[in-house]
Amino acid sequence: MGNEKKEPYEMVDTQYYSEWYNQVIESSELTDKRYPVKGMNIWRPYGWKLMWNIDSETRSHMRRTGHHEVKFPLLIPEDEFQKEADHIKGFDDEVYWVTRAGRNELDIPLLLRPTSETAMYPVFDLWVRSHADLPLKIFQMVDVFRYETKQTRAFTRMREIHFFEAHTCHETSEDAEEQIREDLEIMEDLSRKLCLPNLELKRTEWDKFPGAEYTVGVDSLLPTGRLLQIAGIHQYKTNFAQAYDIRYEDVEGEHRFVHQTTYGMSARLIGAIIGIHGDEKGIVLPPAVAPIQVRIIPITYGEKESEILDYCDDLKERLGSAGFRVDIDDREDVRPGSKFYDSEMKGIPIRVDIGSQELEQKSITLVRRDHGDKKEYGHQEVVERVREECEAMEEDMYSKAEDFLQKNMVDAEDLSDIVEEKVYRIGWCGSRGCGENIEESTDRHILGTLYQGEEYQGKCLNCGDENADAAYLCKKE
């Protein structure tokens, strides 16, 4: 990283950002990229705990909303995979195949799931008999495999992807719409906890999920001025139900196709957190999901060493009992300065420094990772203060990122205005022809229109149609 002092939001230079990102994910011990298969990295303990905590947040929402966790097999037979035409077209080029077992060729080739629709839906046909079986709401957290880009990147562009996918079946299209609203509410809460403000955009026809009726992409803005999709919510209507013959018997005894939705997220959430909140000192983790929320650093010397360590143990005990994930960096032969840098590189939200001064005054020195401010409190207040600071930090991180997003969304009324690395709000008549022209001439993607909709007065940038909608144009990460 050199000695350059750059805040994350100054890293608009993508080359600089890439170097910084690659360095920081390994220095913070999230991941080890030295595994010799491209696009497949090792989750180190610290990174895996972070992912686990994020997944736990997701799980608690799934429980709350009546989803049940399942785990389907990794391998899918070729003939099941090929039932939904658009879906195959979307994924055909990027599936890994298993064609051999031992020395024998398999009768039916098997593929590693690139997503699990084609694994699950043949079974949904068996599970769903009547309207009493609906809604069916399940989810799983598994790895999916996609042989896509050559330009892989830890967490954001992997070939083995740690994936969350919720799948639902409903009686009516409106029930499915309601499900999508529920998904977006969950997303809203997760966005707060992960400090990832975002745009919920209804994707263009040519950018929707293969096989979907429509897709809502959830995008966060990286310091480079590019949007990273962190979640996808899809309305399938009966597209897959027809391909997999998933029908239920309604109260009148009629057999009807179910309406389906999916909601997907991945380790990209981590990529977004790192990119959006990291700085020249390392990563910065949201308190809600940080593997270590509080790190106590004893600053010992001479005879008072054991007293200071006892003092630290007491603080740790109280914070731990209050439910915080807390540790003490009691390594010997490592000086405090190194411990500070280490804590910062790993993005630990709260640091508590304890030396002779604190010992004498029965106080604590509390340092927040995001802005680095130090505060002194009485040691009795430790639990209360840490709780306050964690809450404040979550809010501050969110609003800082929200400000960045707002400042980098600009209206463009002419193609020639579109030159910077920003999110442009433009007029678009909605036609594919105009959309593709705009994408081509600006070298950017139309990521869609706000799911919630919005008032907009403006002309289509391509054809000049007065009744244009607001669309969002940006480069994709």
Next chain:
RNA sequence: CGGGGCGUAGCGCAGUUUGGUAGCGCGCCUGCUUCGGGAGCAGGAGGCCGUGGGUUCAAAUCCCGCCGCUCCGACCA
């Protein structure tokens, strides 16, 4: 998928041009002194030079293939 750069100790690199004893810094181990923002000294361990083949008396070094990393573009949920 196209194009560039790279692969030498855990990490960062020199050595490759011109073939001939594998080096430096950080980290690691031992000991002593240190300790409020990356400690100092002394001693020590650690290498199939990515990998497979070729040229040669001799290859980290030259040639070819493959694997991986990285950057630009294409593709992409």
